[in-house]
Amino acid sequence: MAGASDRDDTSGMFSSINVTPLVDITLVLLVIFMVAAPLIASSPSIKVALPTAASADETRPSTLALTMARQPGGGYRLFHDGRPTDEAGVRAVVPGLLKRQPALQAVIAADRGIPYGDVMHLVDVVKALGVTHFALDTQPGP
Secondary structure (H helix, E strand, O other), X not given: OOOOOOEOOOOOOEOOOOOHHHHHHHHHHHHHHHHHHHHHOOOOOOOOOOOEEOOOOOOOOOOEEEEEEXXXXXXXXXXXXXXXXXXXXXXXXXXXXXXXXXXXXXXXXXOOOOXXXXXXXHHHHXXXXXXXXXXXXXEEOO
């Protein structure tokens, strides 16, 4: 047969289905999920105004993520992996994390309005507990 047709000549019905639109829709949905997944899977959203740094690098995920969020009336709140905590809570959780992962990296994200001394105090607490690798979280600047 020189030219094959999709029609079955005996019954006048189509004998095949065009799957191109289905594949197109599937690929579009796949791209949407690939773009949206990192936004959904990011760390808990505690809004802090991070300082900017021209040489800021992307930090790798850490099992010890500490966030210092400034409170409107003054002072700050401390969070560990998105859950409220305090210095005593940090002192309680870090030794267990160090046992499981000796090369633990602590990432400290502090609002730019928090006094430098308070941030350094938290860094000292983390270092005194045995964490030797830490990073201060920033956002990329111009």
